[in-house]
Amino acid sequence: MIHNGPPHHSNEGYAYAKRMIDVINRCYHLQHGCMFTSVVPTNIFGPHDNFSIEDGHVLPGLMHKCLLAKQRQAAGEEGSFVIWGSGTPLRQFIFSEDLGALMVWALREYDSIEPIILSVPEEAEVTIKEAAMAVVEGMGYTGKVTFDTSKADGQYKKTACNDKLMKLNPNFKFTPFSAAVAKTCAWFEANYATARKGGH
Structure with a gap:
């Protein structure tokens, strides 16, 4: 693969x-x-992530931008939560706590030199728009949301198959995406002063 x-x-x-x-x-x-061996995770997110808008991954970057928009809204300033691109590209996101549990499983149980993909199933793939809306809900943001279509979307999809993982570890339960996003948003807002966030 x-x-x-x-x-x-x-x-x-x-x-x-x-x-x-x-x-x-x-x-x-x-x-x-x-x-x-090598483990191949998909897009990782969770507490203690790098929430930099410039060089962080997409989901923690969206969380940071959304929190800034929420803070501006609370201060009575105008503005919106701006998402780059159309929001149509698809991504598979894995919660860091789920990945941590799977890494421990791989160390103890996976005995092969062949790489293994550690990912949510293909049907759990979400659009960037759906991910952004989950952030809006998780952050409790009620302001304006804008998609800046002058920015490039990037690769449309990067679908990874987790059939091998599910065959070897069929009882593993992934954290629901919305719950994982909400938990990460809550952590970031509570730890904003000390969280990794680049120059912002």
Whole structure:
């Protein structure tokens, strides 16, 4: 799966570097008998994330922008929660607490050099608009929401299949997306002064 076609040009170097982890794991196994593997998560979010608007990942960045809009609204200032792009691209998000539990499972139970995707199912994929609306609800924001279509959308979708994970760990239950977003929003707002957030 991870070697299926070239990666999107927007993160080509990063993507090929990640792919090479699988290659070197197989080479170590062939030459030295080592049982290294690689886990491949989808878009991670949760408390203690990097909430930088400039260089954080999409969901914590949206949370930061939404909280700033909420603060402006509370101060009586005009403005809106602005989301870059049309909101149509699709993403699979995994809650950091779920990923942590799956990492522990992989360390204890997964005994293969083949990479394994740690992700929510394909049907749990959401649009950026749906993710932004979950942030609006989780943050308790009641102001204006705007999609800035002058900004690029990026890759339309990056769907990952978790069939292998579910076959090996069929009883794992993922935290519902809205609940995970709400928990992360609450953590960020409560810890705004000390949370990682770049220059903002």
